[in-house]
Amino acid sequence: MAKTGGGRSQPERGESPPSGSAPRIRLDKWLWQARFFRSRSLAAEMVESGHVRVNGQPVAKPSREVGPGDVLTFPQGRNIRLIRIAGTGVRRGPATEAQTLFIDLDAPAATPPSLE
DSSP: OOOOOOSOOOOOTTOOOOTTSOOOEEHHHHHHHTTSSSSHHHHHHHHHTTOEEETTEEEOOTTOEEOTTOEEEEEETTEEEEEEEOOOOSSOOOHHHHGGGEEETTOOOSOOOOOO
8 A cells, every 4th residue: 555645735846936935045044155255064053043133033053944024133253134934046166146136134224414
């Protein structure tokens, strides 16, 4: 007798997610694809150490899935980055491609006029 599915209805590897759902990707993989970290293992270490928040909630598992609309907060150098995911991407491409994956919510505003 053939065994049937175990009740989980996740798409098989290589299949697209069910229609109507936004594409999701592992947090560590997305941080690496968007070029915030040089390697996926560095991104995973940052997540595991508790320094990354998703939608204001601390995350400790690099396997946490994120997708468009999620807001990430994490340290990068001496700065705290606040970004919104705009896309998941399919590979780690050039910097110009990586910049299309997020919206920088901490982007500096226009330079204030000098008081001279």
